[in-house]
Amino acid sequence: MLSRNAQGLYWMGRYLERARHGCRLLSEQIAALEDQPVEQIDSNWRRLYQALDRAPVAGSLTPNPDDDDFMLADAYTLSDDLTFEPNNPDSIRNCVARARENARQVRNIVPDSMWSCLNLAFLELRDTSIETIWNDRPDMFYAQTENTVRAFTGIAESAMYRDEAWQFLRLGRFIERAQLLAVLLDAQIGLYPTDDHHHESDWRSLLYICEAEFAYRRLYSLQHQPRRIVDFLVVDARLGHSIRHALAELIEALDFVSGGRPLEVAAGRRAGRLASGIDHDWPERDSDDDAATRAALQGIRRSCRGLHDDVAGTYFEYEIEDTP
Numbered sequence: 001m002l003s004r005n006a007q008g009l010y011w012m013g014r015y016l017e018r019a020r021h022g023c024r025l026l027s028e029q030i031a032a033l034e035d036q037p038v039e040q041i042d043s044n045w046r047r048l049y050q051a052l053d054r055a056p057v058a059g060s061l062t063p064n065p066d067d068d069d070f071m072l073a074d075a076y077t078l079s080d081d082l083t084f085e086p087n088n089p090d091s092i093r094n095c096v097a098r099a100r101e102n103a104r105q106v107r108n109i110v111p112d113s114m115w116s117c118l119n120l121a122f123l124e125l126r127d128t129s130i131e132t133i134w135n136d137r138p139d140m141f142y143a144q145t146e147n148t149v150r151a152f153t154g155i156a157e158s159a160m161y162r163d164e165a166w167q168f169l170r171l172g173r174f175i176e177r178a179q180l181l182a183v184l185l186d187a188q189i190g191l192y193p194t195d196d197h198h199h200e201s202d203w204r205s206l207l208y209i210c211e212a213e214f215a216y217r218r219l220y221s222l223q224h225q226p227r228r229i230v231d232f233l234v235v236d237a238r239l240g241h242s243i244r245h246a247l248a249e250l251i252e253a254l255d256f257v258s259g260g261r262p263l264e265v266a267a268g269r270r271a272g273r274l275a276s277g278i279d280h281d282w283p284e285r286d287s288d289d290d291a292a293t294r295a296a297l298q299g300i301r302r303s304c305r306g307l308h309d310d311v312a313g314t315y316f317e318y319e320i321e322d323t324p
Helices: 003-033 038-051 068-083 092-105 112-126 130-133 138-159 164-191 198-208 211-221 226-235 243-257 266-285 288-314
Strands: none
Touching: 003 038, 003 068, 003 092, 003 138, 003 164, 003 198, 003 226, 003 288, 038 068, 038 164, 038 198, 068 092, 068 112, 112 138, 130 138, 138 164, 164 198, 164 226, 164 243, 164 288, 198 211, 198 226, 211 226, 226 243, 226 266, 243 266, 243 288, 266 288
16 A cells, blocks of 8 residues: 555544543543542642643642632643644544644545544534533543544444554554553553552552453452552453554564564564563563663663554655665
8 A cells, every 4th residue: 555545544543542541531530620629630630640641731730738719720721732722633633633734634534434434523622622511520521532533443343344454544543552551551660660559549540541440350250459559550461442452463464464474573573572562571570679670661662662663664654665
């Protein structure tokens, strides 16, 4: 397929996964405003901004524990920055807009139902502002926006032919997911060390963001053990929002687009090493040493960035041999 089409589908997958992740982070944070102490709310904002690799609009988070109105106004400003801010390239609205623009450019290879779903989502967000949603259950806005992204993914699952177009859409989605999860877990451990006394809600909220709370309770118990949760979200390939599952999905996509020869391309080799590292090296680390765990997560993040560069260099930005 044409490289520009492959690139458009790849970035469509990345932008929509980024928007979905932002919706879950903000939905959890807005819900926490109702019943959590100010210190926890502040820590969760820090986790959220670190997970999105962004500095707050004012340059720092400055909580005022004695003024609930101040905290609410602060939440209003921060939510606006992450949802609607035009100058934030990773705001939810900008991510949906960029995904929609990529879809517009590849309309010849995506079903009309996919385009309609994404176009409607964009039009609704275009005419929405923080003032519109704030006084009427903002958490519901984030849930509905996430459901729109889910609907798009479901339509793609049912309507797209499983050719290169489908695989590049998957490839973008799961590279983005693996990187976002690595950054989120790193931020979580940095703010809530696994050997410190912690509020159970701090780790339960992490499971909620990763859509893993129900699966965790089924496999383990109602007791939220931080180190077990970290391992669960990294290595369990049966969990849809684990790093290892994301790697398995993107390796499968790479296998297809490389013609069944993934080891002949740099991206395939890097993805294989990364998956093997999680399977074999991750269990060998000292799980009691948060610094070692964070270093491993930061290594996963760097590998995901390298994986993106490999994919772009092989399929989108390669040199044409007969170019003068």
